[in-house]
Amino acid sequence: MNARITTLALLLAALSPCVAMAWDGYDDQSGSSVEIDQGNLVRPGETIELYDYGTSEYRDVQVESVERNGSSVEVEVYDYDSGEYRTLDMED
Template sequence: MRALWIVLLLLSGQALAWDGYDSDAGDSVSIESGNLVRPGEMIEFYDYSSGEYRDAEVESINRYGSSVEVEVYDHDSGEYRTFDMED
């Protein structure tokens, strides 16, 4: 029983990503745990199409049923992007 608690404590500290896709490009993106996804905040996300981490400013957040639409300004590309994230 003690070993189970130790394993649960170790696993609970692992960072989880918020997965979704870029609705314009149709490619997957991940927002790592620890990013405050709120309008006006800077976030770091992983762009699977480029294979690199990018920085973006959150412009807006909208919930549609079981998904969340996050509009960001990608500072690396200079473009606005819309992410459809899993809820």
């Protein structure tokens, strides 16, 4: 009986949705909070999707640079929609 319960528990764990974690931060210029969902490769030259809480919309941006700055990470991006560069301070 215990083997059946263990097998059932493992099967349920494998089929359960994984909890996706996001990377939180804010935009230096606008002061609005932003969120980068898990699965985005935040490396120079990569295009990522972020959620901008100030405008309540998703934005496609190109990562220009990534630099650790104390207890945060500064990510400079080019916003395709606005045509502007943005500096994001992300939690470490």
